[in-house]
Amino acid sequence: MSTTHRAPHDAAPHTPLPKAELHLHIEGTLEPELAFALAERNGIDLPYATPEELRSAYAFSDLQSFLDLYYRLTAVLQTEQDFADLAEAYLERAAAQGVRHAEIFFDPQAHTARGVDIGTVIRGLTSALDTSRERHGVSTGLILSFLRDLSAEDALRTLADAAPYLDRISAVGLDSAEVGHPPAKFTEVYAEAKRLGLRLVAHAGEEGPPSYITEALDLLGVERIDHGIRCLEDEALVARLVAEQIPLTVCPFSNVRLRCVDRLEEHPLPAMLAAGLLVTVNSDDPSYFGGYVEDNYRGLRTALGLTDDQLRLLARNSFKASFLDEDRRAELLAELDAHGPTG
Ligand code: HPA
Numbered sequence: 050m051s052t053t054h055r056a057p058h059d060a061a062p063h064t065p066l067p068k069a070e071l072h073l074h075i076e077g078t079l080e081p082e083l084a085f086a087l088a089e090r091n092g093i094d095l096p097y098a099t100p101e102e103l104r105s106a107y108a109f110s111d112l113q114s115f116l117d118l119y120y121r122l123t124a125v126l127q128t129e130q131d132f133a134d135l136a137e138a139y140l141e142r143a144a145a146q147g148v149r150h151a152e153i154f155f156d157p158q159a160h161t162a163r164g165v166d167i168g169t170v171i172r173g174l175t176s177a178l179d180t181s182r183e184r185h186g187v188s189t190g191l192i193l194s195f196l197r198d199l200s201a202e203d204a205l206r207t208l209a210d211a212a213p214y215l216d217r218i219s220a221v222g223l224d225s226a227e228v229g230h231p232p233a234k235f236t237e238v239y240a241e242a243k244r245l246g247l248r249l250v251a252h253a254g255e256e257g258p259p260s261y262i263t264e265a266l267d268l269l270g271v272e273r274i275d276h277g278i279r280c281l282e283d284e285a286l287v288a289r290l291v292a293e294q295i296p297l298t299v300c301p302f303s304n305v306r307l308r309c310v311d312r313l314e315e316h317p318l319p320a321m322l323a324a325g326l327l328v329t330v331n332s333d334d335p336s337y338f339g340g341y342v343e344d345n346y347r348g349l350r351t352a353l354g355l356t357d358d359q360l361r362l363l364a365r366n367s368f369k370a371s372f373l374d375e376d377r378r379a380e381l382l383a384e385l386d387a388h389g390p391t392g
């Protein structure tokens with residue numbers, strides 16, 4: 050019998066709302082314990098004595114300070130089995146957090162630059178993703194994300210290297226150090242991805258200015274903006290995003306940990322909802338930022354007083370903003386409608 054104290058209003062076991070996760074970097078789900086296990090399996094020395102010591106290094110001053118550690122730790126990912134184990138660990142956790150559909154970023158250049166073949170990465174990830182719907186009830190998509198601090202030529206080469214696997218990839222994205230690497234740099238890359246039949250998204254307006262969001266829409270032709278929180282600095286841009294119902298994949302814990310927002314209590318998400326923006330909530334790099342997607346939903350309730358109706362709207366938006374086929378989308382929306390009080 051559980052000895053955990055529960056307040057009377059909290060007596061029913063909490064079942065998380067069914068939701069989609071649309072902004073999740075698989076490399077950012079690498080928990081310290083798995084990093085140590087993979088390092089040992091692959092004979093790699095980590096500059097930390099224990100998982101706890103590694104975890105205590107997770108104090109970031111901005112995006113770059115996080116990326117430095119994030120890229121350093123990818124060294125432990127070497128074989129197909131490593132990528133399969135990484136994806137499987139995420140899917141299991143995601144399912145427990147109510148995720149029914151996940152569109153998962155991966156950063157091939159973070160691996161090919163270390164001599165790991167893109168096929169190793171994609172075959173490893175898809176071996177876990179392929180059976181995720183049956184085993185975890187989580188349907189999946191893969192988003193190939195270009196590192197924007199590398200050249201457009203490098204991105205084009207990466208897209209060419211992915212050619213044998215394009216049937217496994219639903220979209221391309223753009224991540225890594227934002228400021229100084231505007232979307233315009235990747236116009237040709239996105240035109241090529243579109244020609245190949247891929248959907249288009251990009252990180253914009255996380256640390257970068259609102260003009261990067263406009264560029265991503267107008268020059269790259271993206272359908273969804275990742276982060277996008279700095280849109281609030283440009284009234285006309287907000288009006289456009291509302292009118293066109295462009296989804297924004299917002300990541301509250303990430304914004305606080307990377308110091309884009311001082312405290313969760315000051316996160317602009319309520320203002321974004323009030324403006325009529327099509328906002329979704331996601332975990333970004335949950336191992337590094339203090340929680341998975343349901344933890345972000347709960348944090349918003351606790352820190353910002355979001356109501357059950359607002360949390361349901363966020364879950365509804367996540368299915369609306371996804372690249373799901375209409376049958377699966379309808380099935381998941383019906384499951385959300387049938388879901389009882391969030392508890
Ligand atoms: O939040 C992010 N921003 C940019 N690049 C990233 N790569 C992993 N996470 C992020």
Ligand SMILES: [Zn+2]
Binds near residue numbers: 074224
């Ligand atoms: Zn991200």
